[in-house]
Amino acid sequence: MSEGEILRGRVWRFGDHVDTDVIIPVRYCNMFRKEELGPHAMAGADPEFASRIAPGDLIVAGTNFGCGSSRETAPVALLGAGVGAVVAASFGRIFFRNAVNVGLPIFESPEASAACQAGDRLVVDAARGVIRNETRGLSFPFAPYSAQVAEIIAAGGLVPYVRRRLGLPAEE
Amino acid sequence: MGMTLAEKILARAAGRSAVCAGELVTCTVDKIMATDITAPLTIEVFRRMGATRVADPEACILINDHFVPAKDIRSADFARAMREFAKEQGIRRYFEVGRSGICHVLVPEKGLVSPGELFVGADSHTCTAGALGAFATGVGSTDLAAAWALKELWFRVPPTLRVELRGSFGPHVTSKDAVLRLIGELGVEGARYQAIEFHGEALVTMPMHARLTLCNMAVEAGAKAGMIPCDDITAAYVTAHGGSVDRAVTPDADASYTAVLAIDVSALEPQVAEPFMPSNIRPVGDFRGLRVDQVFIGSCTNGYLEDLRAAAAILRGRKVADGVRLIVTPATQSIYLEAVREGIVADLVEAGAAVTTPTCGACLGGHMGVLGKDEVALATTNRNFRGRMGDLSARVYLANPAVAAATAVTGTITHPEELP
Numbered sequence: 001m002s003e004g005e006i007l008r009g010r011v012w013r014f015g016d017h018v019d020t021d022v023i024i025p026v027r028y029c030n031m032f033r034k035e036e037l038g039p040h041a042m043a044g045a046d047p048e049f050a051s052r053i054a055p056g057d058l059i060v061a062g063t064n065f066g067c068g069s070s071r072e073t074a075p076v077a078l079l080g081a082g083v084g085a086v087v088a089a090s091f092g093r094i095f096f097r098n099a100v101n102v103g104l105p106i107f108e109s110p111e112a113s114a115a116c117q118a119g120d121r122l123v124v125d126a127a128r129g130v131i132r133n134e135t136r137g138l139s140f141p142f143a144p145y146s147a148q149v150a151e152i153i154a155a156g157g158l159v160p161y162v163r164r165r166l167g168l169p170a171e172e
Numbered sequence: 173m174g175m176t177l178a179e180k181i182l183a184r185a186a187g188r189s190a191v192c193a194g195e196l197v198t199c200t201v202d203k204i205m206a207t208d209i210t211a212p213l214t215i216e217v218f219r220r221m222g223a224t225r226v227a228d229p230e231a232c233i234l235i236n237d238h239f240v241p242a243k244d245i246r247s248a249d250f251a252r253a254m255r256e257f258a259k260e261q262g263i264r265r266y267f268e269v270g271r272s273g274i275c276h277v278l279v280p281e282k283g284l285v286s287p288g289e290l291f292v293g294a295d296s297h298t299c300t301a302g303a304l305g306a307f308a309t310g311v312g313s314t315d316l317a318a319a320w321a322l323k324e325l326w327f328r329v330p331p332t333l334r335v336e337l338r339g340s341f342g343p344h345v346t347s348k349d350a351v352l353r354l355i356g357e358l359g360v361e362g363a364r365y366q367a368i369e370f371h372g373e374a375l376v377t378m379p380m381h382a383r384l385t386l387c388n389m390a391v392e393a394g395a396k397a398g399m400i401p402c403d404d405i406t407a408a409y410v411t412a413h414g415g416s417v418d419r420a421v422t423p424d425a426d427a428s429y430t431a432v433l434a435i436d437v438s439a440l441e442p443q444v445a446e447p448f449m450p451s452n453i454r455p456v457g458d459f460r461g462l463r464v465d466q467v468f469i470g471s472c473t474n475g476y477l478e479d480l481r482a483a484a485a486i487l488r489g490r491k492v493a494d495g496v497r498l499i500v501t502p503a504t505q506s507i508y509l510e511a512v513r514e515g516i517v518a519d520l521v522e523a524g525a526a527v528t529t530p531t532c533g534a535c536l537g538g539h540m541g542v543l544g545k546d547e548v549a550l551a552t553t554n555r556n557f558r559g560r561m562g563d564l565s566a567r568v569y570l571a572n573p574a575v576a577a578a579t580a581v582t583g584t585i586t587h588p589e590e591l592p
């Protein structure tokens with residue numbers, strides 16, 4: 001994700017404490033590429049999820065999204081399925097780091113989470129720090145990232161950040 | 173102002189005299205662990221970073237534990253990727269099937285992490301090693317690859333929750349019950365982003381395996397780390413296992429905590445967590461008569477020799493109930509060997525248990541004990557999320573090893589003291 005990007009899509013609604021076993025059950029964790037994992041995203045809640053969503057659709061969830069294991073395959077599977085972003089009331093700590101590191105846009109907003117229903121049309125304007133629910137005509141601000149996280153996002157994730165530190169050019 | 177244990181360790185690792193909660197710091201990491209399930213992705217990310225050599229092969233630990241012995245062809249390829257990487261990078265601390273064990277149990281046993289160290293692992297239960305007085309936390313593969321490449325990572329210094337464990341444990345009550353109770357009180361995100369620091373006189377009666385069990389489940393309350401300051405018990409254990417106490421630090425008396433929570437373990441009964449969250453706890457008596465299809469004793473939470481001893485003490489001279497499967501997985505090769513020598517394995521097998529080689533196996537629904545449709549299991553593991561041990565409709569109850577053994581005997585969830 002680059003910083004100024006505006007994300008748009010339909011809402012797929014999930015509850016509190018969606019754990020990594022729901023996002024990507026362990027039987028798929030003998031793979032790690034997003035193309036392989038994508039079809040199984042959210043299989044623990046809805047095995048049809050990946051085939052039903054349109055690219056760019058957003059997940060809106062309650063508190064503690066991505067709690068549980070450290071598997072980075074969770075945000076990677078969501079990217080592979082074409083999920084544009086996840087908006088949640090809060091995130092599991094390791095999931096938060098992993099999402100930032102692999103470039104899955106995530107936004108913390110308890111207010112937006114409470115007000116969005118399945119099927120709503122959502123616009124996330126990361127630069128302005130605003131989530132707009134077009135279906136309901138509501139807007140919600142979200143807290144900006146911390147400086148360190150913003151720096152990694154600005155670099156395009158942890159991979160380009162480390163390449164820069166190693167004095168290497170950007171990836172092809 | 174004084175510093176907590178987490179602050180002291182992160183300050184040292186950041187090359188600073190002091191840090192405080194909330195600050196972002198870049199730290200040198202002392203030890204970096206990956207397993208067969210996380211290493212392959214980490215290796216791929218490492219290559220994409222353009223890195224060719226790990227910054228410090230002596231800091232790297234690679235452990236075969238999750239899908240081993242290889243459960244299928246893909247898993248065999250995963251293990252091979254890690255094996256070849258270890259060779260290519262000259263990583264000596266690579267643990268092969270037959271000389272390995274579940275990473276969080278193997279790390280303290282082999283003296284790989286010492287008090288005061290900063291330890292990251294690509295596994296959420298890396299917090300287990302906090303019982304050694306280290307700052308140990310789980311990260312994802314990309315973070316781990318960065319640690320391999322640079323030997324450093326960014327951290328937000330966590331605020332610390334202080335937990336006082338008072339009293340002493342009654343019969344059949346263990347640190348597993350204490351930590352289940354804590355998670356029940358905090359909820360699964362009650363300690364999110366925080367470190368938990370354990371204190372109190374109950375720690376004095378807790379040998380290292382019990383302390384490791386306690387810190388193992390800190391992450392189940394959302395915590396970044398679960399830590400016990402280094403004391404005589406830690407020092408004796410660490411020195412006996414080849415580690416060093418040179419870097420040991422303790423929290424300052426005037427350190428500041430987000431809250432102080434006290435749990436009196438004397439008043440505690442064995443706890444059971446019902447599906448689908450480890451925080452859904454009630455005393456074992458509330459589940460009396462609940463039928464199970466499988467009992468699993470093992471995992472990085474309760475696969476220690478003492479856990480197997482507790483189970484064998486109950487199963488000796490008794491039989492696993494008809495219609496119930498008991499699966500027992502010693503956590504490491506040395507635990508397995510000692511269990512053989514002590515006759516524990518014979519007792520368990522005679523009772524009708526399937527004793528497996530050390531592996532994560534059943535704990536994560538990988539292999540050797542996967543649950544089918546609508547099956548019910550009681551397990552000594554740390555997670556009972558939907559689908560965790562197999563089919564989405566399967567239900568997992570968490571408990572301590574004595575409750576597990578008693579349940580295997582009756583076929584229904586049972587308090588060990590109620591056995592005839």
Ligand code: SF4
Pocket residue numbers: 238274275276295297471472473531532535536553554
């Ligand atoms: S035993 Fe279970 S919880 Fe522990 S590391 Fe293995 S899979 Fe994870």
